[in-house]
Amino acid sequence: MVIGLTGGIGCGKSAAAACFAEFGFNVVDADQLAHQVLESAGCVSQLQARWGDACLAKDGRPDRRWIAAKVFADPAELAFLEGLTHPEVARLRQLAILDAKRHHVVEIPLLFEKNLTDGFASIVCVACSEEARRSRLLKKGLTDEEVSRRVASQMPLSEKVKRSDVVLWNDGDLAFLREQVAALVSRLKVA
Secondary structure (H helix, E strand, O other), rough: EEEEEOOOOEEEEEHHHHHHHHHHHHHHEEEHHHHHHHHHHHHHHHHHHHHHHEEEEEOOOOHHHHHHHHHHHHHHHHHHHHHHHHHHHHHHHHHHOOOOOOOOOEEEOOOOOOOOOOOEOOOOOOOOHHHHHHHHHHHHHHHHHHHHHHOOOOOHHHHHHOOOOOEEEEOHHHHHHHHHHHHHHHHHHOO
């Protein structure tokens, strides 16, 4: 079984994925795959060719904060970056779920935005209040303006909730989220 896991930025997708891992699911994180692809030599050379050395940190790796500021301010630059990274991320994601004997949960923040819903037994959305997600993102070091830009770059959370098969509400503590995942896993394995 392969579950697609999505939700809004700051809603707790990674926390939910960790809960699924506790119940034996193999977790495939599209963001981690994207970071891996972004740091590949081929990708770095293309980033440098487009944006110069400004896009690199002192250690020569892509400066993700610089890149985020660039692409979230300009749709053409976002399209360039996604065109560069998304095909390889998709290939790596498919490789990661080849083991049919295991259950997998694939965390994809832009699951609906990029029309990646095919092939999942169920789509699970992690959602929370706007206040909770802003608070989490600010604690991660994003500015209020960065939070607003990133939230605006995604499909509205209410629309993701409507399109999902299951919604996990994550305004509470981790134990509450874990209970929801446990109940879902129990239902899915019985079906």
